[in-house]
Amino acid sequence: MTSEVRITPSILNADFSRLQDEIAKISPVSDLLHLDIMDNIFVPNFTFDFQKASEIISYTEIPVDSHLMVANVDTIAREFAEAGSESVTFHVEAASDITATIKGIKSTGSRASIALKPGTRIEDYSDYLDQVDMVLIMTVEPGFGGQKFMADMMEKVSTTKKLIGDRPIWIQVDGGISMETIEIARDAGADTFVAGSAVFKSPEPAEMVKKLRLLAGSR
Numbered sequence: 592m593t594s595e596v597r598i599t600p601s602i603l604n605a606d607f608s609r610l611q612d613e614i615a616k617i618s619p620v621s622d623l624l625h626l627d628i629m630d631n632i633f634v635p636n637f638t639f640d641f642q643k644a645s646e647i648i649s650y651t652e653i654p655v656d657s658h659l660m661v662a663n664v665d666t667i668a669r670e671f672a673e674a675g676s677e678s679v680t681f682h683v684e685a686a687s688d689i690t691a692t693i694k695g696i697k698s699t700g701s702r703a704s705i706a707l708k709p710g711t712r713i714e715d716y717s718d719y720l721d722q723v724d725m726v727l728i729m730t731v732e733p734g735f736g737g738q739k740f741m742a743d744m745m746e747k748v749s750t751t752k753k754l755i756g757d758r759p760i761w762i763q764v765d766g767g768i769s770m771e772t773i774e775i776a777r778d779a780g781a782d783t784f785v786a787g788s789a790v791f792k793s794p795e796p797a798e799m800v801k802k803l804r805l806l807a808g809s810r
Contacts, residue, residue: 731766740767
């Protein structure tokens with residue numbers, strides 16, 4: 592499923608004991624699966640090691656966007672691309688050679704994306720926009736699901752939109768996206784939305800994805 596508006600559920604708040612079933616619920620109505628990879632070094636939480644992440648990528652029926660919140664990302668990013676991720680997103684704060692990391696991801700045929708923590712200015716990384724397929728603006732501090740949406744990040748989203756101009760680069764937001772916040776993010780310029788708690792804490796995850804898509808697509 593593809594559209595100008597993309598809903599990419601995060602499994603961070605899914606039931607890990609039956610993860611394949613949880614993913615199957617939302618796959619028919621979602622554009623990508625957002626796979627949060629945390630190493631308890633770059634962020635104070637741990638989710639999946641590479642072996643488990645590769646397993647998830649292998650059985651997921653829709654494209655996977657692997658969001659790497661890890662140290663030593665320069666070497667790890669390409670490994671996630673080679674494992675079958677449709678898109679690999681890495682944090683500029685964790686990379687020592689951003690251009691080389693982007694090239695490594697793209698050499699496998701995957702999309703390459705950069706992510707910025709709330710305190711990181713997009714203006715400092717505008718020179719990389721010609722190299723990437725997506726920019727992820729974090730709307731919470733990375734590390735845990737269920738955090739409150741940071742509305743003050745919308746200025747950064749708007750700035751990113753202006754810097755991108757006519758280039759076909761997606762703008763993704765991640766953190767606190769719900770029925771109450773998705774239109775705010777859309778109006779600021781986002782077109783790709785990560786929703787975790789809103790989807791997997793809903794009694795009907797697939798219906799929630801549909802509702803979020805309607806809100807994001809309405810004007």
